Amino acid sequence: MPTGVHIRDARQQLFDAAERVLLRDGPNGLTSRAVTTEADVAKGVLHRHFADFDDFLAELVRDRIARMRVQSADLLAAAGTRTVADNLADALADLFGSVAVSVVSLLIFRDELRARLRATSPTGLPLLTEAAAMLVAYLTAERELGRIDADADVDVLAPTLIGSGHLLFADRDSGRPEAADLRRYVTTVIGER
Structure with missing residues (x-):
């Protein structure tokens, strides 16, 4: 060294x-x-x-959350372009194709880490809470543009998409899901044909 x-x-x-x-x-x-x-x-x-390893991990998660703000701005800017399903599938692939799946596992099993992140993410599971907020903002914009049903409950759709995406990407041994499979999940959740 x-x-x-x-x-x-x-x-x-x-x-x-x-x-x-x-x-x-x-x-x-x-x-x-x-x-x-x-x-x-x-x-x-x-x-x-860093004070200790949990402090390092908390800062790593905060850094990833900050990076998500850029992704969120890009997704929001995409409202009204391409198809809603394509935009969402790409956003989920970006989110879960990175290190996020492993970070979520850390957050689930490290109580001290979650506790340290409560100032950043007071509710839910850090990183996924911010990802859901990103999708809510995007889906709201698309609803306002008339590209998804006016009655669509974006506060339910977003975490449903996060959960579906996480399940698809969680098996590290099988590799990334096929783009067509991810798009099928998205279109089914949002009801797009």
Whole structure:
């Protein structure tokens, strides 16, 4: 491990390493040692920037939530373009095709991590709560444009899409679902033909 070498943006380097570990080894493989080894830094680097490993994980989730704000703005800008199902399927693929599925597993099983994130996400499961809000905003815009039923309950549709998408992507061993399968789920949930 390098010592005495200045590391540019060590936090981001550690976050990127954690993502690679999560994608390769899943939540069970994510340890402070695995992260620092993957980042090729001394273990003390993590503890220099974060109070403990749960603090690191909380900041990793907050970083992913911040990234979702960009995705949310892009999805909202897509209202009125392409088909609603295509826009939603792409959004779900982006959301769950990343490290989000593994992060959700971490959040489910680490009570302390969820507790630390309550200031960021006071209700629900962090990251998925923000994803549902992203879909609600998009579906509301599409409803206002008349592209989905005027009576559509977007507050029910959004978490239904999140749950369906999560189930499709949760099996890490089978690989990503086919785009056609994801689109079929979306069209069934939103009632688009």
